[in-house]
Amino acid sequence: MMAPIGIIMGSQSDWPTMREAARVLDELGLGHEVRIVSAHRTPDRLWSYGKEARARGIKVIIAGAGGAAHLPGMMASKTSVPVVGVPIETRALGGLDSLYSIVQMPRGFPVATMAIGAAGAVNAALMAAGILAVSDDALAQRLDAWREALSASVPEVPVD
Numbered sequence: 356m357m358a359p360i361g362i363i364m365g366s367q368s369d370w371p372t373m374r375e376a377a378r379v380l381d382e383l384g385l386g387h388e389v390r391i392v393s394a395h396r397t398p399d400r401l402w403s404y405g406k407e408a409r410a411r412g413i414k415v416i417i418a419g420a421g422g423a424a425h426l427p428g429m430m431a432s433k434t435s436v437p438v439v440g441v442p443i444e445t446r447a448l449g450g451l452d453s454l455y456s457i458v459q460m461p462r463g464f465p466v467a468t469m470a471i472g473a474a475g476a477v478n479a480a481l482m483a484a485g486i487l488a489v490s491d492d493a494l495a496q497r498l499d500a501w502r503e504a505l506s507a508s509v510p511e512v513p514v515d
């Protein structure tokens with residue numbers, strides 16, 4: 356069966372961050388494919404990925420990019436499949452560049468923009484799971500269990 360979630364990123368260098376999204380999807384038993392798709396270096400790949408995504412059965416796209424981070428927004432321009440954007444932390448500007456590039460979409464083409472870095476990647480996976488869980492009760496139960504396990508792992512008292 357086709358993976359319902361596409362994780363795409365602008366570069367191999369984004370993978371250590373985006374791998375966090377893949378790990379959470381694995382924990383939730385959610386199928387995903389992973390591809391490097393760069394808005395600048397492989398624009399034709401971006402175009403065909405966006406053009407074919409819905410027909411291929413992709414239901415949510417998680418897109419991570421850093422710097423002049425045009426990938427999530429351009430993907431949202433090419434497909435109406437929901438795009439969740441992850442701003443990658445950058446050395447020069449700490450990821451604020453990525454965040455601003457992704458979040459300030461013009462009216463009509465939304466990108467659901469997460470926090471900068473690994474927390475954003477994890478939350479992108481949880482957001483994608485939440486979207487799919489609207490019409491999948493078994494997944495909703497797994498997502499609730501995941502959240503409960505996280506709550507249960509938080510100690511009441513800090514240790515030295």
Ligand code: RP5
Binds near residue numbers: 364365
């Ligand atoms: C972006 O440029 C990528 O998403 C990456 O975050 C950034 C730097 O890419 P590399 O030069 O490390 O390949 O397109």
